[in-house]
Amino acid sequence: MPQKRKQRPKQRQPQQPGRERKMKPRPQFEKPTHRGTGKLEGKVALITGGDSGIGRAIAVSFAKEEAAMAVVYLNEHRDAEETQRLVRAQGAKCILISGDVGDEDFCREAVEQTARELGGLDILVNNAAEQHPQESIEKITAKQLEKTFRTNVFSMFYLTKTAMRYLREGSVIINTTSVTAYKGNPQLLDYSSTKGAIVSFTRALSQALAQKKIRVNAVAPGPIWTPLIPSTFPGEKVETFGSDTALGRAGQPEEVASCFLFLASDDSSYMTGQVLHPNGGTVVNG
Numbered sequence: 001m002p003q004k005r006k007q008r009p010k011q012r013q014p015q016q017p018g019r020e021r022k023m024k025p026r027p028q029f030e031k032p033t034h035r036g037t038g039k040l041e042g043k044v045a046l047i048t049g050g051d052s053g054i055g056r057a058i059a060v061s062f063a064k065e066e067a068a069m070a071v072v073y074l075n076e077h078r079d080a081e082e083t084q085r086l087v088r089a090q091g092a093k094c095i096l097i098s099g100d101v102g103d104e105d106f107c108r109e110a111v112e113q114t115a116r117e118l119g120g121l122d123i124l125v126n127n128a129a130e131q132h133p134q135e136s137i138e139k140i141t142a143k144q145l146e147k148t149f150r151t152n153v154f155s156m157f158y159l160t161k162t163a164m165r166y167l168r169e170g171s172v173i174i175n176t177t178s179v180t181a182y183k184g185n186p187q188l189l190d191y192s193s194t195k196g197a198i199v200s201f202t203r204a205l206s207q208a209l210a211q212k213k214i215r216v217n218a219v220a221p222g223p224i225w226t227p228l229i230p231s232t233f234p235g236e237k238v239e240t241f242g243s244d245t246a247l248g249r250a251g252q253p254e255e256v257a258s259c260f261l262f263l264a265s266d267d268s269s270y271m272t273g274q275v276l277h278p279n280g281g282t283v284v285n286g
Contacts (some may be wrong), residue, residue, distance in 0.1 A: 007250065008225075009069045010235035016130055018227030019074060020052035020079045027225045027250040029057040029086075036064035036090075039265040043119045045069040045165070046111065048155065049128035051080035053226030054176065057253035058125060058260045059083055060284040064091035065261065067123065070114040072097045079227075093118060097266060101128045102150030107158035111166070113237050119173035121166040126198075127176040131191035131232055145173060145190050159179075169213035175202050175262050179222040182284035188271040195220075205271050206273030215272040222279025224251045246281025 009024050010217050020027060026252025045062050049055040050071035056079075059071055069087065071081045073092060087094035095117055129152045152255050156175060163173070167204050169281040173196050181195035182186055196219060206216035223229075223242035229250075261275040262268050277284060 002109070002205045003039060003244070004240040005170060005248075006239050007241065007243050008091060008238045008239055011226070011230045012238065013231040014055050014233045016231045017074055018229070018230075018231030019069065019076060020056070020227045021082070023225075023227060023230060027053060027057075029257075030060050030218060031254045031258070032075035034061065034064055034258075036066060038066050039125070039261070039267070040065040040067035043067045043122040043125035043264075044073060045125060046121060046159070047125040047127060048072045049176075050125075051076045051083050053138055053228065054221065054224060054253045054256050055125075055127050055210065056083045056086070056105045058127065059087050059094070059255035061257040061261045062123075062264065063087040063094070065265070068093035068118045068276045069074050070095050070097055070110070070118065072099070072101065072110050072128070074098065084151050088103075101155035101159070102147065103157045104154075110160045111159060111162040116167045117133045121163055121170050123173075124163045124167070124173045125158060125176075125264075126159060126161060126261060128152075128155060129176065129191075129194075130230070131188055131228065133187040133232060134189070135187065137189055140190055148190045149194055152191070153201070156198065159204070162247065167214050172264050173205065173209075173214065174260055175216070175218040177202070177218045177220045179220055179277070179279045179282055180284065181220060183282060202275065203273045210272060215263075215268070217268070217273065218275045218280065219259045219263070220255060220275050220277050220284070221256050222251060222277075222282055224253060224256055229277070242280065243280070249280070251280055
């Protein structure tokens with residue numbers, strides 16, 4: 001087992017969601033070597049949790065491939081505005097939609113606003129999530145359990161239900177699960193459980209939509225340097241976060257976004273019901 005080593009300064013953010021602009025160092029959201037070739041030209045995407053971290057990297061990656069998009073986020077307005085600026089700098093359209101994805105009415109309106117303002121919907125990226133470490137299962141309250149499931153799982157049902165009015169043959173749904181769905185995490189019992197549910201949701205939905213020629217896949221990141229980390233863990237854990245992977249470091253959002261781009265494009269046209277694993281070397285066989 002690799003030893004944990006200091007990788008970054010101690011830091012802690014007192015609120016969730018975290019703020020990317022306060023992180024040291026800032027996450028890397030864009031691969032300079034990525035040159036767009038129009039893989040998503042004419043497509044419209046909705047990305048939840050798109051203001052920062054993996055969501056921001058997905059948004060910029062999609063923009064380079066000429067997709068228009070809606071970035072859905074909770075209340076991190078400055079981060080979201082920065083993501084919008086970065087997307088527009090690539091020449092792509094981007095609207096911001098703020099609200100709680102755990103609320104079905106909000107999810108319905110977010111999808112409808114996306115389709116109304118951008119002319120449809122082709123790619124749904126269910127990426128928003130929250131996590132709250134607890135020392136034992138006895139510490140997980142009913143309120144925390146329900147909130148975590150609402151944000152991480154219920155939102156995917158809510159958004160997908162409304163999205164089905166607009167998705168058509170060739171459309172794509174991509175869900176963000178986690179390495180914790182496969183290896184677990186003793187301090188993240190409820191979070192790990194939601195991520196396992198997302199794997200099952202992905203597999204079942206892929207079968208349900210196969211005849212419609214709508215593909216459904218997922219990405220299961222390992223430890224990635226995003227605002228969720230300093231807003232979740234104590235400073236001592238943050239400074240060594242990800243150093244115990246086989247590759248010896250946490251991943252960057254840009255290293256995950258390429259998986260989403262692959263699944264969103266025709267490059268993955270013969271894949272549905274599958275999960276990609278950018279996790280730094282953890283072998284999960286699933």
